[in-house]
Amino acid sequence: MNLTAVRAIYRFEMARARRTLLQSVVSPVLSTSLYFVVFGGAIGSRISEIQGISYGAFIVPGLIMLMLLTQSVSNASFAIFFPKFSGTIYELLSAPISHFEIVLGYVGAAATKSIILGLLILATASLFVPLQIAHPLWMLLFLVLTAMTFSLLGFIIGIWADNFEKLQLVPLLVITPLTFLGGTFYSIDMLPPIWQTLTLANPVVYLVSGFRWSFFGISDVSLVASLGMILLFLGLCLAIVAWIFRTGYRIRP
Amino acid sequence: MNDSLTVTQQSRATSAPSDVAPAIVSVTNLTKTYASGHQALKPIDLEIRRGEIFALLGPNGAGKTTLISIICGLVNPSGGTVLADGHDIVRDYRAARERIGLVPQELTSDAFESVWNTVSFSRGLFGKPADPAHIERVLKDLALWDKRNDKLITLSGGMKRRVLIAKALSHEPRILFLDEPTAGVDVELRRDMWNVVRRLREAGVTIILTTHYIEEAEEMADRIGVINKGEIILVREKRELMRQLGRKQMTLQLQQPLAAIPASLADYPLELAEDGLELVYSYDSQQQQTGITGLLNAVSATGIEVKDLHTRQSSLEDIFVNLVKERQ
Ligand SMILES: Nc1ncnc2c1ncn2[C@@H]1O[C@H](COP(=O)(O)OP(=O)(O)O)[C@@H](O)[C@H]1O
Numbered sequence: 092m093n094l095t096a097v098r099a100i101y102r103f104e105m106a107r108a109r110r111t112l113l114q115s116v117v118s119p120v121l122s123t124s125l126y127f128v129v130f131g132g133a134i135g136s137r138i139s140e141i142q143g144i145s146y147g148a149f150i151v152p153g154l155i156m157l158m159l160l161t162q163s164v165s166n167a168s169f170a171i172f173f174p175k176f177s178g179t180i181y182e183l184l185s186a187p188i189s190h191f192e193i194v195l196g197y198v199g200a201a202a203t204k205s206i207i208l209g210l211l212i213l214a215t216a217s218l219f220v221p222l223q224i225a226h227p228l229w230m231l232l233f234l235v236l237t238a239m240t241f242s243l244l245g246f247i248i249g250i251w252a253d254n255f256e257k258l259q260l261v262p263l264l265v266i267t268p269l270t271f272l273g274g275t276f277y278s279i280d281m282l283p284p285i286w287q288t289l290t291l292a293n294p295v296v297y298l299v300s301g302f303r304w305s306f307f308g309i310s311d312v313s314l315v316a317s318l319g320m321i322l323l324f325l326g327l328c329l330a331i332v333a334w335i336f337r338t339g340y341r342i343r344p
Numbered sequence: 345m346n347d348s349l350t351v352t353q354q355s356r357a358t359s360a361p362s363d364v365a366p367a368i369v370s371v372t373n374l375t376k377t378y379a380s381g382h383q384a385l386k387p388i389d390l391e392i393r394r395g396e397i398f399a400l401l402g403p404n405g406a407g408k409t410t411l412i413s414i415i416c417g418l419v420n421p422s423g424g425t426v427l428a429d430g431h432d433i434v435r436d437y438r439a440a441r442e443r444i445g446l447v448p449q450e451l452t453s454d455a456f457e458s459v460w461n462t463v464s465f466s467r468g469l470f471g472k473p474a475d476p477a478h479i480e481r482v483l484k485d486l487a488l489w490d491k492r493n494d495k496l497i498t499l500s501g502g503m504k505r506r507v508l509i510a511k512a513l514s515h516e517p518r519i520l521f522l523d524e525p526t527a528g529v530d531v532e533l534r535r536d537m538w539n540v541v542r543r544l545r546e547a548g549v550t551i552i553l554t555t556h557y558i559e560e561a562e563e564m565a566d567r568i569g570v571i572n573k574g575e576i577i578l579v580r581e582k583r584e585l586m587r588q589l590g591r592k593q594m595t596l597q598l599q600q601p602l603a604a605i606p607a608s609l610a611d612y613p614l615e616l617a618e619d620g621l622e623l624v625y626s627y628d629s630q631q632q633q634t635g636i637t638g639l640l641n642a643v644s645a646t647g648i649e650v651k652d653l654h655t656r657q658s659s660l661e662d663i664f665v666n667l668v669k670e671r672q
């Protein structure tokens with residue numbers, strides 16, 4: 092294991108985030124906080140409680156998930172897209188490192204960034220709405236697994252994308268709608284029955300539900316289903332990444 | 345008697361090191377067909393000797409970058425094997441790549457990184473523990489020391505090329521690939537670069553460079569390989585190549601223009617140039633009889649007045665052009 096190399100990639104990526112602190116940390120934290128102000132304070136007080144939880148608090152796990160998914164995907168996709176685009180990837184490909192180590196460096200850094208971001212948003216949220224966390228360890232587990240999985244997805248998108256439009260298209264057209272329709276702002280049993288069934292095909296539902304359970308002990312789907320879904324998704328992403336490196340898809344002609 | 349014997353033995357040993365020195369890079373039956381269906385490399389066999397400067401010469405699109413890219417791990421081979429210092433570049437890629445440094449043909453850089461960081465990053469990527477003293481030496485050798493805190497985006501093209509060289513040297517490679525190192529660089533950088541290359545060679549580093557500038561190969565290389573359309577068509581000691589294929593030309597500048605080559609000179613391989621004001625005679629300088637005396641006598645007997653005369657050794661460029669022409 093070339094740990095020195097993994098550390099070099101990881102540090103390089105973390106330094107990039109520090110350089111762009113405003114864009115990579117301040118801006119997502121600020122924009123998420125706006126949701127808390129609007130829904131937690133202004134409108135939230137006029138919406139009735141959901142399963143005994145104030146609306147402002149109810150949406151916090153979903154909003155953290157929303158940020159976690161979009162930031163993980165965009166961080167990791169950009170991190171690998173850019174060297175590919177600028178040509179500096181030559182160095183990565185010529186270095187004595189395994190594919191696993193490359194992924195570990197990039198995905199590790201992207202996941203770290205979104206975990207930090209998630210915790211910052213959580214801290215910010217607690218300033219606006221009263222929060223309790225019923226199962227903190229589960230909360231962390233969901234946070235870490237989700238950040239890792241979606242950073243992997245971002246890595247895949249970054250390799251697949253051959254221009255900037257494609258790089259931004261997936262988060263915009265897939266991740267954001269799935270998250271908004273995935274029970275971030277509502278409990279799925281508030282939906283008409285047909286939608287309740289359809290919505291179960293949305294993987295984000297399981298993530299939000301499991302994450303929310305770790306806060307309030309309430310969930311739309313069972314904990315096992317939530318955990319199973321995220322592990323399934325993680326496995327799928329790993330398989331795709333393995334295939335990418337085995338075939339050299341879009342990186343090694 | 346004894347002395348002369350020793351001398352012969354020594355000279356034999358130095359003139360045929362191919363039997364002695366083991367190859368540091370050995371390429372066997374290597375082929376590459378890109379996904380587009382284009383066959384960039386026909387089966388290639390090539391041995392690079394330890395410690396030499398090897399120039400791979402060939403026109404654009406010949407397959408130089410493809411060959412280097414495969415050895416360095418940027419491109420997957422379609423067939424064949426490559427050993428770098430005895431390590432298979434696919435099965436034993438870690439050991440192989442550790443020994444290799446690459447300066448790519450294209451100028452690429454992480455725009456917002458500083459020189460120091462990007463070069464240190466390269467060392468880490470190759471698994472070497474941090475060594476600020478080594479990085480400092482490399483940056484000083486390449487006249488980058490004053491720029492160490494500058495962001496790459498603020499550097500000129502020539503400076504960026506220096507940074508790429510520094511990155512390749514950051515992990516102390518035993519084999520250094522330079523892909524078209526002097527394409528579009530200024531005289532100063534060329535000079536600095538060759539100084540660095542010479543020093544590396546003295547330290548035992550093997551250097552493989554590609555170029556389509558023949559003067560570069562002529563100036564620097566110990567051996568030259570010529571590649572054309574994905575085939576290595578020749579590998580030779582530079583000196584031997586120059587000697588074997590080197591032809592000389594003698595140019596006679598005339599007082600009066602000639603309309604045609606006079607019949608009395610028909611026996612000589614002559615060409616008329618410069619609107620009939622120059623007679624160019626090609627001959628083999630290795631031959632006992634160069635035919636120069638005979639020609640000059642015939643010229644003066646014909647009554648042609650010669651204003652000036654000079655000879656020229658044909659360059660690698662001429663050799664190269666002839667080789668490629670012959671193949672077509
Ligand atoms: N990624 C690629 N896909 C398809 N064809 C390629 C690729 N890279 C190079 N080629 C083709 O392979 C041939 C050799 O290219 P290259 O190795 O770059 O030559 P050189 O470095 O000698 O100029 C060229 O015809 C080039 O167009």
Ligand SMILES: [Mg+2]
Nearest residue numbers: 408409449524
């Ligand atoms: Mg080339």
